[in-house]
Amino acid sequence: MPILQPPNLSIVEKQHWPLWEIFIRSRQGLSHRHVGSLHAADAEMAVENARDVYTRRQEGASIWVVPASAITASSPDEKEVLFDPADDKVYRHPTFYDLPDEVKNM
């Protein structure tokens, strides 16, 4: 496995290991789910640490690690602009027709 260095280390990150966000897929067929974060010097160590911190109780079948600095988050200030317009568009939910019983998990 190539050792990936997270980009643009700040001075704080040079003294302390950078933060990684951890995603675990618990079973085949499910998607990876965010389980938490941890510190590690590089991606390889982040995978090892994630194994020890987050899969001690057989939770895992696959681990993804992502540098926390690589995640771009939406701003809480933009909440209204981003999400409120969906409030009055109930027709986007499939609730106006009856689903046959054979269709599961809609």
Next chain:
Amino acid sequence: MNARFEYLLRLGDDALILGQQLGLWTGHGPVLEEDIALTNIGLDQVGQARAWLTLAGKAEGAGRDEDKLAYFRDQSGFRNALLCERPNGHFGDTIVRQFLFDAYAVCLHAALSGSSDAEMAAIARKSAKESAYHLRHSRAWMVRLGDGTEESHTKVQQSLNDLLPYAGDLFHSDAVTEQAAGEGWGADPAAFRPAWDTAVDEMCAEACLTRPESVPEQVGGREGRHTEQLSFLLAEMQVLPRTYPDAQW
């Protein structure tokens, strides 16, 4: 002499003493993630020790279970290799001790997986997966420390120089290992010493470390001759069951 009992004690005591030592890191690891890793590895070792010592108790046939063997033997009754009782020291000392042992354990568990004794083979197969992970962890740290900063390199090189002489005890061959290998239920560690040597050499090359040439080897653990460190360790490990025999949670 009951060779089976002696042999199983060696397996169990190596894991027990190492597990106890790694447990001392709990709450003291250099970072939280490594704290958990060392504790996990320690718990794996204690789990292996329980399995081997239970089997040792059966082989002895005197009614001693895993707890009796772990808590009510004195220093001269222990059969762990001297390497396992070396003190934790600093993080680099612990990692070197662990690497030297893990590289041995991987070979040992592979050999014992083919044991003619079904119970021993089953324990070895389960342990093999654990020791493979332990080696991956300790080896990665050897490379990080050896090929890290000047300070980490100097420290871990010193740890290697200090601990390598004690690793020879892991490969001690005698009448017990001869019978174990001859009858097919155990292994003579001399058989996989070349593989271990190669693993150490390859690690040194990758970690920019120098393997000390021809070190004088310290032996005696398999015959119950130990360093003073073991008595301190046993005092702490055994105080509770000896003060309150048959104590329950």
